[in-house]
Amino acid sequence: MLTVNEVFFSIQGEGSRAGRSCVFVRLTGCPLRCVWCDTAYAFHEGARRDEAELAAELRQFPARLLCLTGGEPLAQPAAFPFVTRLLDDGWEVVVETSGHVPLGPLDPRAVAIMDVKTPGSGESHRMEWANLDRLRETDEVKFVIDGRGDYEWARGVVLERDLAARCTVLFSPVHGVLDPGTLGRWILDDGLGVRLQVQLHKVLWPGVSRGV
Numbered sequence: 001m002l003t004v005n006e007v008f009f010s011i012q013g014e015g016s017r018a019g020r021s022c023v024f025v026r027l028t029g030c031p032l033r034c035v036w037c038d039t040a041y042a043f044h045e046g047a048r049r050d051e052a053e054l055a056a057e058l059r060q061f062p063a064r065l066l067c068l069t070g071g072e073p074l075a076q077p078a079a080f081p082f083v084t085r086l087l088d089d090g091w092e093v094v095v096e097t098s099g100h101v102p103l104g105p106l107d108p109r110a111v112a113i114m115d116v117k118t119p120g121s122g123e124s125h126r127m128e129w130a131n132l133d134r135l136r137e138t139d140e141v142k143f144v145i146d147g148r149g150d151y152e153w154a155r156g157v158v159l160e161r162d163l164a165a166r167c168t169v170l171f172s173p174v175h176g177v178l179d180p181g182t183l184g185r186w187i188l189d190d191g192l193g194v195r196l197q198v199q200l201h202k203v204l205w206p207g208v209s210r211g212v
Contacts, residue, residue, distance in 0.1 A: 003028040004077050005042040005071065008211040009061050013114050013201030014141055016168055017094065021063040025054070027079060030071040034121040036146060036174045038209065042071040051082050054120050055089060066091045074101040083110050093204045100126050103134045112139040113170075117152055120146035120174070135167050142170040142197070148179050151186050164193035172197040 012022040026039070028046030058066065066086060073079045074097050084107045086093050094111040097103070100123075103112055107189040114131060117124045121144065133142065141163055143154040154171065163169050171194045173183045184196050201212045 067094040118150040
């Protein structure tokens, strides 16, 4: 059984698949409390769902890209076999994870989009740094950045660990806090091999917090 906050069909707003039609499964619960979190409603709201019944519901959507998100989806142990079920069913699965939960049990056919928590999040001390050693070329790493201090910290991690040579690295400004153009200029000035990301769904549907 999984505790599910919401299931919806929308446009993927983040990562290298931004702009694609995508089915989202948002699971309930997260052990972290990032100060800029925009899905705090998923901390506790949700209903228990049978995996087979949920998988059948998902097949009704006109897409085969699925994003498992949260909260922190991998905080529920049942999420790992559920990802394998989806992959066996022919889904392209991306898993948005905080970097706090070890990635070792995740089916290697899934794509991990893993946060590296910056100091501005208030949760950088909770990072499971061994996850960076588990990343594959198909995975993605995301740094959510609230200002110059976060940027310089993230730049240091990228350079010290040669992350941009290993997988896609996303730098995302905190929406409404850091101007995306400012972040873009910092990236250009440093010649940093990362990808600037804005949250496309917040551009398409401003002010809508759920189901997008």
